[in-house]
Each structure stands twice: as C-alpha cells, then as structure tokens.
Amino acid sequence: MVVNKLGVAMDILMSAGLRIAGFYNYWVVISLMMTGFYIVISHGNLIKKIIGLSIFQTSVFIFYISMANVEGGSAPILNSEIVQYSNPLPHVLILTAIVVAIATTALALALVVRIKEAFGSVEEEEIQALVEKNKDAKAC
Amino acid sequence: MELFVNVILLSFLLAIALAIVRMKDLFAVIMLAGIYGLLSASFFVVVDAVDVAITEAAVGAGVFTLLMLVATVMAGRYEQGARHKPLLALAVVFITGSLLIYGSLDMPAFGYGPAPDHQHVDSHYINESMSEVGVPNIVTAVLASYRGFDTLGELLVIFTAGVAVMALLSTLYDSHSNLGTGPENKWLYEQQMPIRLVVKILIPFIMLFAFYIQFHGDYGPGGGFQAGLILASAIILYAMLFGIRTAKQVISPRFYQCLSAFGILLYGGVGVVALLNGEHFLDYSVLFTDPLAGQHVGIVLVELGIGCTVFSTMILIFLNFYERKNNQLDGCQ
Structure with missing residues (x-):
C-alpha cells in the first residue's frame, strides 16, 4: 500500500518535472531577457548597457532556436537515413540576425567611443551634468 | 540526456548573466560575455541548430569580445557604482517577467512535434527543397x-x-x-x-x-x-x-x-x-x-x-x- 502510494507520488513528480522541463527553456529565456533589460534601464555605464542589450538579443536567439527544436529531430541537413528534422526556418532567421547584431553593436560602440571623446566620460549621469552645465553657461 | 544537457547549459547561461549584472570591472564582464557566447553556441549544437552554432561561436566568443575589449580600453575599464532607481527598475523587470511567464504557459512544450510553427512552410522546405533547389x-x-x-x-x-x-x-x-x-x-x-x-x-x-x-x-x-x-x-x-x-x-x-x-x-x-x-x-x-x-x-x-x-x-x-x-x-x- 505504502509502496503503491510512493509510486503514484513518484509518477506525479516525474510528470511535473517533465512539464517544467518542457517550459524551462522559455523561462530561462524570459529571465535572461529581463536580466538584460534590468542592465539597460538601471546601469549608467554605456558599455554595460550595450552588454545588457546583447544579453537581451541572445535571449531572443535562444527563444527562436528552442521553438525550432523537434523532439527526436536532427540538424536540417538532408540525409536519406533521417526521418525527422528540426525546423530550418528559425535557424536561417537567427543566423543572419546574429551577424546583423554584431554589426549594429559595433556601431553602438563607435558612438560610445565618440561620446567618450566628446564628454570625457561614458557614465550617463556625468554626461547629463555636463550637458546641463553647458546649457547654463549658454543662458548666461 | 539531451534535455538534461540543455537544462544545465541554460542554467549556466543564467548564472553568467547574473554575474554580469553584479560585476563592476568591465574587463571581467567582457570575459564572462565571451564565455556566455561560447555556452550559447554549445546550446545551439544541442538543439540541432548547427549553422547557428558556428555563427554564434565566431561572433559571441570571437569578434564581439575583441570589439568590446578595444572599446573598453578607450572608454575606461571600471563602471561607477551608482545605479538609477534600482528598486523601480527591479519592479518593472519583475512585473514584465511575470507577465511573460504567464504568457509562456500557453506555449507548446519544448520539442513538441505538432506545434503550430512546424506546420506551415517548414514541411515544404524539408520535403521539396531537394527537388526545387537541390542542396542538402x-x-x-x-x-x-x-x-x-x-x-x-x-x-x-x-x-x-x-x-x-x-x-x-x-x-x-x-x-x-x-x-x-x-x-x-x-x-x-x-x-x-x-x-x-x-x-x-x-x-x-x-x-x-x-x-x-x-x-x-x-x-x-x-x-x-x-x-x-x-x-x-x-x-x-x-x-x-x-x-x-x-x-x-x-x-x-x-x-x-x-x-x-x-x-x-x-x-x-x-x-x-x-x-x-x-x-x-x-x-x-x-x-x-x-x-x-x-x-x-x-x-x-x-x-x-x-x-x-x-x-x-x-x-x-x-x-x-x-x-x-x-x-x-x-x-x-
């Protein structure tokens, strides 16, 4: 009787575990996305902000690739011995997105470098203080 | 087994992301970001996205790290401690995250074959691309x-x-x-x-x-x-x-x-x-x-x-x- 109950409990736990495992990717994606979002809105350092943005981007990549996965599937390269393939379309979208992301990140970094040269700082608050000071000086 | 590796890799990614939030030395942050890129490339291999994995390995662990390092040399290595209203930011992030998690409950489970996104052009690409384009x-x-x-x-x-x-x-x-x-x-x-x-x-x-x-x-x-x-x-x-x-x-x-x-x-x-x-x-x-x-x-x-x-x-x-x-x-x- 006790063994039976234990077995039932184990079954429930196992199915709950599998259910959580089925959603685990999405939850990690959401956590990563929110981590990146937090860095972007709460940190003042512009380089750190760009790193936060790239974490955000990567979470979207992971989301798409997770959705492309099919259980028991294989990489989408045709072979007569394979019956089940993963979905190739998200792979294409993300592959190009990664390269576009690095190019746009480089552009953002170039802007940061120019900001550093112009203001002597990459901290948002210092830059804002400098801008305010310049405004006051002009008003006088 | 695949699922197990998947869970472990994703947990590592999350841990690295949290470490990135806390660290103030940007040099260390960039090194962590490089590891992050390599780990996500490994994740892409596990879920069969081999083309994406090669791209991410070259970008995340290579080019991105190098560019960041050069930019950091120019812009300064250490980040200042002060943050904008961290509690408000945390609240915004927490609420958005909870709503997204609530939304994710309606998603098809990971690796579910008959999910809607595998029903449209996907099967055409898999079944017809050999006869239409002729490339494996x-x-x-x-x-x-x-x-x-x-x-x-x-x-x-x-x-x-x-x-x-x-x-x-x-x-x-x-x-x-x-x-x-x-x-x-x-x-x-x-x-x-x-x-x-x-x-x-x-x-x-x-x-x-x-x-x-x-x-x-x-x-x-x-x-x-x-x-x-x-x-x-x-x-x-x-x-x-x-x-x-x-x-x-x-x-x-x-x-x-x-x-x-x-x-x-x-x-x-x-x-x-x-x-x-x-x-x-x-x-x-x-x-x-x-x-x-x-x-x-x-x-x-x-x-x-x-x-x-x-x-x-x-x-x-x-x-x-x-x-x-x-x-x-x-x-x-």
Whole structure:
C-alpha cells in the first residue's frame, strides 16, 4: 500500500518535472531577457548597457532556436537515413540576425567611443551634468 | 540526456548573466560575455541548430569580445557604482517577467512535434527543397534561395553599419596614424613570442577551415556568414599579434573597402542577371540550362558575395576601432 502510494507520488513528480522541463527553456529565456533589460534601464555605464542589450538579443536567439527544436529531430541537413528534422526556418532567421547584431553593436560602440571623446566620460549621469552645465553657461 | 544537457547549459547561461549584472570591472564582464557566447553556441549544437552554432561561436566568443575589449580600453575599464532607481527598475523587470511567464504557459512544450510553427512552410522546405533547389543543407537553401531577398537586405544592413562605423571613427587616412606604432610593436616582439609562434602555426588552419565552410556550406553546416566571420577573426588575430602596420602591409584597407562593396554588388548582380533572363529577381533557375544546376551556381555566387562583405566589413570595423585607439594613446602622450 505504502509502496503503491510512493509510486503514484513518484509518477506525479516525474510528470511535473517533465512539464517544467518542457517550459524551462522559455523561462530561462524570459529571465535572461529581463536580466538584460534590468542592465539597460538601471546601469549608467554605456558599455554595460550595450552588454545588457546583447544579453537581451541572445535571449531572443535562444527563444527562436528552442521553438525550432523537434523532439527526436536532427540538424536540417538532408540525409536519406533521417526521418525527422528540426525546423530550418528559425535557424536561417537567427543566423543572419546574429551577424546583423554584431554589426549594429559595433556601431553602438563607435558612438560610445565618440561620446567618450566628446564628454570625457561614458557614465550617463556625468554626461547629463555636463550637458546641463553647458546649457547654463549658454543662458548666461 | 539531451534535455538534461540543455537544462544545465541554460542554467549556466543564467548564472553568467547574473554575474554580469553584479560585476563592476568591465574587463571581467567582457570575459564572462565571451564565455556566455561560447555556452550559447554549445546550446545551439544541442538543439540541432548547427549553422547557428558556428555563427554564434565566431561572433559571441570571437569578434564581439575583441570589439568590446578595444572599446573598453578607450572608454575606461571600471563602471561607477551608482545605479538609477534600482528598486523601480527591479519592479518593472519583475512585473514584465511575470507577465511573460504567464504568457509562456500557453506555449507548446519544448520539442513538441505538432506545434503550430512546424506546420506551415517548414514541411515544404524539408520535403521539396531537394527537388526545387537541390542542396542538402536546408538552411543554406532557405537562406540563399527561398529567402534570398531577405538575406540581401540583411547584408545591406551589415554593410551600412560598417560604413557608419567608418564615418564615426575613421582615421585610416590621417597622416597622424602612420606615426607612433613603433614602440608598441617592439614591445609585442619581445613579450609574446610563444603566443605569436602558436598563432602563426594556427592561422593557416583557421583560414583553411573558413574556406572549407565557405565552399562546403551547401552540403554541410556553414556558409558565407560563418566563413566571413572566421576568416576575419584569423586576420584580426594576425593584426593583434603582429601589429596593425604589418597587417595593413599584407592587405591594404582600400582592398577591404572595395571587397565589402563588391560582395553586395555580386549578390545584387546575380539577381539582376536572373531578371534580365526573364525571371524574378534572385530566381537562379535561369542561370544555367538545367534549373537545379542554375540554383547551385546562384547559391555559390551569392554565398561568395555574403562571405566577401561580412569578412571585409568585420575587418574594417576592427581596423577603425584599433586605429582610433592608437591615435588616442598617441594623443595622450
């Protein structure tokens, strides 16, 4: 009787575990996305902000690739011995997105470098203080 | 087992992301970001996205880390402690996250075969691409043929970003930039002999691998994007260890600029040739007497165009950053 109950409990736990495992990717994606979002809105350092943005981007990549996965599937390269393939379309979208992301990140970094040269700082608050000071000086 | 590896890798990613939030030393943060890129590449291998994995490995662990390092040298290594209203930010993030998690409960479970996103064009690509395009790697078939127009647009974005970086940072033709790289090079010659020896042996193999990926991309994982990135990282590695002047003597920046534009023109040119032959833009079937052979020729040419543009744009971006840094350092002295 006790063994039976234990077995039932184990079954429930196992199915709950599998259910959580089925959603685990999405939850990690959401956590990563929110981590990146937090860095972007709460940190003042512009380089750190760009790193936060790239974490955000990567979470979207992971989301798409997770959705492309099919259980028991294989990489989408045709072979007569394979019956089940993963979905190739998200792979294409993300592959190009990664390269576009690095190019746009480089552009953002170039802007940061120019900001550093112009203001002597990459901290948002210092830059804002400098801008305010310049405004006051002009008003006088 | 696959699920287990998947869970472990994702947990590592999350831990690294949290460490990145807490750390103030940007050098350490960038190193962590490099590990993050490598781990996500491993994750992509586990979930069968091999083409994406090669790209992410070259970008996340390679080019991204290098660019960030150069930018950090210029912008300062340490971040200030102060944060904007961390509690408010935390609340916003928490609420958004909870809503997203609530939304995710309606998603089909990970790896569920009959999920809606596998029901539309996906089965067409898998079942018909061999007879319509004739290339074993479905990702390449979709990238270069079915969605060729989209890829052309993305290539243009990369090219434009490269041009914008040049507009912002270019010192390549300043007379000033030809001066003080001497002492740095001497220092390099004395200090890093073992690394330089190892890299000198490695570079030919990296380049060979890049060319293999470029020209084998229609049969196995790979293609122009990956090959361009890997080839670019080989040249960047060379420039870092042997000095930017030596690298510029090997291939001049003017060549990269021309190559970058040439890639786009080659891609667009293939489309125009198809157009002139009475077909749609970028429909490669008319490039050869046999439609399948035409598709193959078209894909090889288009991938070559992608490779050229990605390769030279990445190098141009890096060269511009590096030159700017050298000029800044000279300015300080």
